[in-house]
Amino acid sequence: MRALVVALALTLAPIPAAAAQLSDADLADRVATAIRGYVHFGIFDDISIGVENRDVTLNGRVTMPYKRADIEARVKQIDGVRSLTNKIEVLPVSIYDSELRQRLALAIYGHPSFRHYASMVTPPIHIVVENGRVTLTGAVSSNVEKLLAYSLAQIPGVLSVKNELKTDR
Template sequence: MKLFSRFFFAAVLTAVLSIPAAFAQQSDTELQASVQKALNNSSFKGVRVSVQKGEATLTGSVDLYDSKSRADKKATHVKGIVGVRNQIEVAGPDVPDAQLQDKLVKAVSWDRVGYRTTPFNAISVGVQNGVVTLGGYAWGPTDAASAVGLVENTKGVKDVVDNITVNPPSPMDDGIRQATYRAVYGFAMLNKYAIDPAKPIRIQVSGGHVTLYGAVDTQADKDAAGIRAKTVSGVFSVDNELQVANQPSEKK
């Protein structure tokens, strides 16, 4: 038995010592070459790579924030890289914050139009010094990712902060969403808002609590939307955050 154990140990030791060099730890120079190969694309032509102790540092510039984000992901996925310091600058055009915000608000409101989830996304957009902060709520992860991707691919965006809350899966909330949609948009006084594919009245539901976001033409329309939402079976409460055109936002 002891003789067998010695032979077994010797065999294992021989196998370990004969592991191909390809599986040995790569040097920083080799890792740098691997990262550069992963970034071999025209959108990363202005990116420079350095590696020290397995950590990659990305510098240089790109035209879109999306390119900066993708460079980070590609470098992170290179085998042997233990961390990534992304110091890439977005050198696209400088767009005034107000102009960029108006453009993005419109784009995000139209994003995913044609999908049944559109009226249930209430995603906010803020811009300061080219840094875009996304907040609010998304019906699901696909809707949230779509909004983020749209912003990242917009010229003038220097950075993106994703603070979107994704609603957890809930058959009960889904039923309330559909019922609230029918109650609000099916009401004769509010049916005119269904003409806009971007659906200006957004319906957020969480644990049976409904919040209405968006904009309407009059205070009467806002009040009617809130009343209609309260008639839906299973709704615990309604928070009416609808904004009346040309008036400051006010809860009711």
């Protein structure tokens, strides 16, 4: 009985003062870290984070429904999150798109200019494929890398490529 009372007390406890004073930028960093730390978040998923007055909004696309639910659960557990709006879309299941994703990953991360990214825990280039249309998101070191990734994504079977890569410089 005592454990139940403690568990309920912890569940109903107010937000700690430190979490309440957390800036939106710091909270966004915590959310991003939680998402990057999710083992099933990969290069074929893309999520953007918005935070305003500790209200978190998640946008983006993931390849499987369980990822949407798992990411939502992870973010809700972060101290300082007052509310969460989950606008993450689940990409339609498609053997064609799945095959394109694999070929695109090989074309981009197999290129000598991008191999160093492939060995990272969270590679920076995300390849979102929906109905044969590709969107590249994430960050690269230079405009040359941005243009090269766009060029490498132009493989047979791809209907269009939208390059939303950002550069560090």
